[in-house]
Amino acid sequence: MSNELEIPKEGKYIYGIIRHSGPIEYGPTGMGKRADLVYGVEYKGITAIVSNSPIIIYEARRINMITHEKVLEEVMKQFTVLPVRFSTISEHDDDEAILKIIEKDYKKFDEMLTKMEGKKELGLKILAQEAAIYESILEKYDNIRSMRDKLINLPVDKTHYQRMKIGEMVAEALKTETENYKDSIIDALSPLAEEVKINDNYGEMMILNAAFLIKNNDEPAFDLAVNALAEKYSRFMTFKYVGTLPLYNFVNLVINTKGI
Numbered sequence: 001m002s003n004e005l006e007i008p009k010e011g012k013y014i015y016g017i018i019r020h021s022g023p024i025e026y027g028p029t030g031m032g033k034r035a036d037l038v039y040g041v042e043y044k045g046i047t048a049i050v051s052n053s054p055i056i057i058y059e060a061r062r063i064n065m066i067t068h069e070k071v072l073e074e075v076m077k078q079f080t081v082l083p084v085r086f087s088t089i090s091e092h093d094d095d096e097a098i099l100k101i102i103e104k105d106y107k108k109f110d111e112m113l114t115k116m117e118g119k120k121e122l123g124l125k126i127l128a129q130e131a132a133i134y135e136s137i138l139e140k141y142d143n144i145r146s147m148r149d150k151l152i153n154l155p156v157d158k159t160h161y162q163r164m165k166i167g168e169m170v171a172e173a174l175k176t177e178t179e180n181y182k183d184s185i186i187d188a189l190s191p192l193a194e195e196v197k198i199n200d201n202y203g204e205m206m207i208l209n210a211a212f213l214i215k216n217n218d219e220p221a222f223d224l225a226v227n228a229l230a231e232k233y234s235r236f237m238t239f240k241y242v243g244t245l246p247l248y249n250f251v252n253l254v255i256n257t258k259g260i
Contacts, residue, residue: 010093012041013053014101014255015071016246018079019113020047026074031058031067038071041095043102046109049075050090050098058087072246080117082109082253083246090257101255112251118216119194121250122243124226126185126208128178132236137173144169178207181237185229186210192222197249207237211249219243 013031021042030036030051040047049071058064068086075081090097102109138145148166185208190196195213202209214222230239 008054008056009091011053011055011257012050012090012092012095012098014084014088014090014098014257015049015051015068016075016084017082017102017109017113017253018047018049018075019045019117020079021045024049026071029067029071029074031064041098041102043099044106046102046106046113048098048102049081050095052093053089055089055091060086069246076244076246080113080119081246082112082116082251083248084253084255088255088257097257101257105255112253116247116251119213119247120216120219120243121245121247122212122214122219122222122241123245124189124208124210124212124242125206125240126182126233127203127238127240128174128205128207129236129238130205133174133177134170136236137170137177140177141169141173144173181233182208185233188229189222189225192218192225195250199249211245213247213250 013036015038018040020040023042024040024047026038026049028035029038031053034052036051036053038049038051040049051071065086072081072083090101138148144166186196186198189212193212193214197211197213199209199211201207212222226239226241230237230241233239
């Protein structure tokens with residue numbers, strides 16, 4: 001038995017789908033260390049953006065994710081892009097297989113591109129400023145403040161239970177307050193968006209982790225609304241507003257490359 005490592009077969013890495021006719025290239029920016037040429041394969045006005053790639057499973061490491069996303073961001077400068085799931089690779093080393101994929105799913109791609117035309121994804125993460133939120137809770141909740149004031153000058157070892165109780169009350173109040181803030185912000189921004197996707201928060205102080213599908217024409221109004229909210233809540237929160245992003249939250253494009 002040979003001890004030599006088996007060299008992976010060659011395939012085509014698929015980044016995204018656009019509406020475009022004719023040749024198109026994006027330079028040597030492909031996945032992996034080889035920096036293969038990224039180019040388009042077209043069938044009846046719909047183009048898949050691809051590059052050569054070994055048939056491997058790319059790990060979801062930062063460097064790989066960034067390479068995938070940079071290709072999409074470059075294409076997005078000119079086109080509405082349906083992003084394809086990370087590490088989707090056709091198992092054939094020719095464009096014919098890509099043409100068959102487009103032909104097979106042509107109606108689905110056409111409908112999704114029509115739906116997403118002239119729209120973009122914008123991301124908003126909001127983090128609570130812990131000290132300011134805590135102070136606002138003490139201002140608003142008389143029972144918590146009065147209990148805290150009674151314990152300030154008492155020995156810690158003799159007021160352990162009471163201090164734990166205050167901690168629980170603050171945690172509950174914090175949950176209530178952040179939910180109220182979150183609802184107010186969503187209510188203010190939702191009318192300006194086509195769709196809203198609320199993602200899971202990470203970390204105790206994250207109030208909101210959301211993506212908004214916005215018509216290009218509505219982006220200036222949406223920007224103003226976000227800036228107004230950021231100013232309104234600047235004492236309590238930090239707004240992290242990001243755009244334009246690939247449409248990951250609103251397009252779940254899984255391409256079956258098996259048997260093609």
